[in-house]
Amino acid sequence: MIKGxxxxxxxxxxxxxxxxxxxGPLESQSAIAKDFDMFHDxxxxxxxxxxxxxxxxxxxxxxxxxxxANLKKEDIQFFMSGDLINQIIPSSFTxxxxxxxxxxxxxxxxxxxxxxxxxxxxxxxxFAQKVLTATSSHxxxxxxxxxxxxxxxxxxxxYAQWTVTGAGAAVLSNEGEGPRVVAATIGRVIDMGLxxxxxxxxxxxxxxxxxxxxxxxxxxIDPSEYDLIATGDLGRVGHxxxxxxxxxxxxxxxxxxxxxxxxxxxxxxxxxxxxGSGCACAATTTYGHLLNRMRRGELKxxxxxxxxxxxxxxxxxxxxxIPCICHAVAIEI
Amino acid sequence: MIKGxxxxxxxxxxxxxxxxxxxGPLESQSAIAKDFDMFHDxxxxxxxxxxxxxxxxxxxxxxxxxxxANLKKEDIQFFMSGDLINQIIPSSFTxxxxxxxxxxxxxxxxxxxxxxxxxxxxxxxxFAQKVLTATSSHxxxxxxxxxxxxxxxxxxxxYAQWTVTGAGAAVLSNEGEGPRVVAATIGRVIDMGLxxxxxxxxxxxxxxxxxxxxxxxxxxIDPSEYDLIATGDLGRVGHxxxxxxxxxxxxxxxxxxxxxxxxxxxxxxxxxxxxGSGCACAATTTYGHLLNRMRRGELKxxxxxxxxxxxxxxxxxxxxxIPCICHAVAIEI
Numbered sequence: 001m002i003k004g005x006x007x008x009x010x011x012x013x014x015x016x017x018x019x020x021x022x023x024g025p026l027e028s029q030s031a032i033a034k035d036f037d038m039f040h041d042x043x044x045x046x047x048x049x050x051x052x053x054x055x056x057x058x059x060x061x062x063x064x065x066x067x068x069a070n071l072k073k074e075d076i077q078f079f080m081s082g083d084l085i086n087q088i089i090p091s092s093f094t095x096x097x098x099x100x101x102x103x104x105x106x107x108x109x110x111x112x113x114x115x116x117x118x119x120x121x122x123x124x125x126x127f128a129q130k131v132l133t134a135t136s137s138h139x140x141x142x143x144x145x146x147x148x149x150x151x152x153x154x155x156x157x158x159y160a161q162w163t164v165t166g167a168g169a170a171v172l173s174n175e176g177e178g179p180r181v182v183a184a185t186i187g188r189v190i191d192m193g194l195x196x197x198x199x200x201x202x203x204x205x206x207x208x209x210x211x212x213x214x215x216x217x218x219x220x221i222d223p224s225e226y227d228l229i230a231t232g233d234l235g236r237v238g239h240x241x242x243x244x245x246x247x248x249x250x251x252x253x254x255x256x257x258x259x260x261x262x263x264x265x266x267x268x269x270x271x272x273x274x275x276g277s278g279c280a281c282a283a284t285t286t287y288g289h290l291l292n293r294m295r296r297g298e299l300k301x302x303x304x305x306x307x308x309x310x311x312x313x314x315x316x317x318x319x320x321x322i323p324c325i326c327h328a329v330a331i332e333i
Numbered sequence: 334m335i336k337g338x339x340x341x342x343x344x345x346x347x348x349x350x351x352x353x354x355x356x357g358p359l360e361s362q363s364a365i366a367k368d369f370d371m372f373h374d375x376x377x378x379x380x381x382x383x384x385x386x387x388x389x390x391x392x393x394x395x396x397x398x399x400x401x402a403n404l405k406k407e408d409i410q411f412f413m414s415g416d417l418i419n420q421i422i423p424s425s426f427t428x429x430x431x432x433x434x435x436x437x438x439x440x441x442x443x444x445x446x447x448x449x450x451x452x453x454x455x456x457x458x459x460f461a462q463k464v465l466t467a468t469s470s471h472x473x474x475x476x477x478x479x480x481x482x483x484x485x486x487x488x489x490x491x492y493a494q495w496t497v498t499g500a501g502a503a504v505l506s507n508e509g510e511g512p513r514v515v516a517a518t519i520g521r522v523i524d525m526g527l528x529x530x531x532x533x534x535x536x537x538x539x540x541x542x543x544x545x546x547x548x549x550x551x552x553x554i555d556p557s558e559y560d561l562i563a564t565g566d567l568g569r570v571g572h573x574x575x576x577x578x579x580x581x582x583x584x585x586x587x588x589x590x591x592x593x594x595x596x597x598x599x600x601x602x603x604x605x606x607x608x609g610s611g612c613a614c615a616a617t618t619t620y621g622h623l624l625n626r627m628r629r630g631e632l633k634x635x636x637x638x639x640x641x642x643x644x645x646x647x648x649x650x651x652x653x654x655i656p657c658i659c660h661a662v663a664i665e666i
Binding site for chain 2: 005006008048049051052077078082084085086087088089092093095096099100101102103104105106107108114118121122124125127186187188189191310311312313314315318320323325
C-alpha cells in the first residue's frame with residue numbers, strides 16, 4: 001500500500017466461488033433475466049410487509065450463493081451486508097437467520113462493491129477463508145421510505161430511476177475456481193452541490209469519475225486494461241455525464257466497453273424512467289449477468305464502479321445537497 | 334485464521350496514535366468528564382437541527398484526533414464511521430468534510446468496535462498506514478428518530494438507557510507510540526426474543542456473552558488475560574445479566590475487572606435511568622477514559638465488547654424481536 005493510494009491490490013486474487021441474483025416480477029422481464037437464479041411473481045414475496053419481503057430476497061440470495069458454492073452456512077466465517085432501509089434491517093435480520101459473524105455496512109447503492117472490497121480484503125489478508133457478501137433493495141420499500149408509498153401514485157420526472165427489487169450475493173474463497181477479485185478502489189465522498197433527490201444519476205456521476213480516475217492513477221493503467229467498465233447506477237442521465245467528465249479529465253473509454261448497471265438491467269421498453277437503481281441493481285447485474293458473462297468466456301477482466309447517493313429524506317428536507325460515493329472493484333477470470 | 338474462529342489476531346499490533354472524545358452538556362458533568370477533549374454547553378451546538386449538531390460533534394472528534402496525532406487529514410488514507418441516524422448521515426457528511434476515502438458502517442452501538450476492528454485489519458494487513466475511525470450519537474436526534482421528540486416529554490421506564498451526546502475517534506497507524514490493538518472478535522447476531530425497545534441492555538446481554546465466549550475460546554485465554562473487560566452499553570440492568578450468563582457458561586470475571594461503558598460514563602446522581610447508551614457511549618468511554626487510563630499506566634491490557642441493538646422503529650412496529658450483536662477489541666500498552 002503506497003501512501004496516497006486508495007486502491008487495494010489483492011495479490012492472492014480471492015476467488016468468487018459462487019454468486020446469486022434473486023429478483024421480483026419486473027426483473028423477471030428484464031434484459032438480463034436469464035442471469036437471475038430465481039424470481040418472485042409478487043412484490044410481497046408472501047410476507048406481510050415490504051421490508052420483510054426484502055429480507056426474504058436477501059436470505060434467498062445468500063442461501064442460493066452458499067448452495068451454489070457447495071458449502072453450508074457453517075463453512076462461512078464472515079458475512080458483510082448493507083441495504084437502503086433505515087438501520088439496514090434486511091441485512092441485520094438476514095444475519096440473524098444465517099448466524100454467521102456479521103459486519104453491517106452502509107454505502108447506499110455502492111454497498112455491493114463496498115462489501116465485495118472488504119470481503120476480498122479479508123480473504124487476501126488471510127483473516128478468513130470463506131466470506132459471504134450481499135445486498136438488497138425493494139422498490140416499494142424504498143419508495144415508501146425515501147418518497148411516498150407507491151399506492152399514492154406520485155408522479156416522477158423522466159430523469160428519476162427505478163429501484164430494483166432483488167438481492168445479490170457472492171461467496172469468496174481463498175481457493176477454488178471462478179472469477180477473481182484483483183483490486184478495489186475505495187471512494188471519497190464527492191458532492192457537487194446537486195440537491196434534487198430525483199436526479200441521483202447526475203449527482204453521482206462525479207463520484208464515479210473521481211473513483212475511476214483514482215483507480216487508473218493508483219494502478220498506473222488505462223481503460224484498455226478492461227474488457228468492460230460498468231458504473232452503477234447512473235442510468236441514462238448520469239452515465240453520459242460521467243463519460244463527458246472523464247473525457248474532460250483525459251480519460252477516454254470506448255462506448256462499446258463503457259456501460260452502466262442501471263442501463264444494462266432493464267429493457268428499453270420497460271417503464272423505469274432513466275434506468276435502474278438501488279443496492280440490488282449493481283449487485284444483481286454484477287453477481288448475475290456480468291459474472292455469468294465472465295464464466296461463459298465473453299469477458300476476461302471487468303471493473304465495476306458502484307455508486308451510492310448517501311442522502312436521507314431528512315438531509316434533503318434540511319436543505320442539504322447529496323453526498324455521493326463510488327467504490328470500484330476489478331474482477332478477472 | 335483458523336476455520337470456525339471469529340477472532341482476528343493482529344500480529345503487527347496496530348498503534349492507536351491518538352484518540353479524541355467530544356461531549357455535550359450532560360457529558361461535561363459525567364463521571365469521566367476529565368477524559369473528554371471538548372464539550373458543548375448547548376445540545377444544538379450552534380446548528381439548526383440535532384442531526385447537524387451530531388455531525389458537528391463527529392467532525393470535531395475526527396479533527397481533534399488527527400491533530401493530536403500530529404497529522405493532517407491528507408495523511409489519513411481511509412475513514413470508517415457509522416452512527417444511529419437513518420442512512421448514517423452524520424458519518425457520510427463528515428466523510429464529505431474530511432475528503433478521505435470512506436467506508437460507511439452500521440452496527441448500532443457496536444459501531445465503535447466494528448470500526449476499530451476494520452481499521453486495525455487494514456493496518457495489520459498493510460493495506461493502509463494511517464486510518465481514522467469514529468462514531469457519534471446525539472440524545473435528542475436519537476430520541477426523535479427512535480421514540481418521540483424530547484419536547485413531548487414522554488415517560489420512560491427505569492430500565493431504559495440514556496443516549497450519549499458525543500463522538501469518539503481514533504487514528505490508527507503502522508508505527509509510533511501508544512496503545513496497540515492486538516485482536517478483534519466479530520460477533521454473530523443473537524436474538525433471544527426480547528422485543529421491548531426500552532430494555533436494550535437485557536436484549537443485548539446474550540450477544541455480549543456470545544462474543545466474549547468466542548473471544549476466550551478462539552484465543553484459548555481466560556479473563557485473567559485482561560486488567561479490565563468493559564461491555565458497552567448494557568447499563569445497570571443488562572450488565573448483571575451478562576455476568577450471570579457468563580458464570581452459567583463457566584466464565585467468571587471478577588467484579589473489580591468487569592465493567593460496562595454505560596455504567597462507567599455517568600455519575601449515579603445523574604438522571605440517566607439505567608445508564609448510558611448510543612454509539613458515542615462506548616466510543617467516548619474507550620477513546621477518552623479507558624485509553625487515557627492505559628496511557629497513565631493504570632491499565633495494561635483491556636477488552637472492549639461493544640454491543641449493538643440492530644432494531645429499527647419499523648422492525649419494532651412490525652412485531653419483530655431485537656437482533657443484537659457485539660464486537661470485542663483487545664488493546665494493550
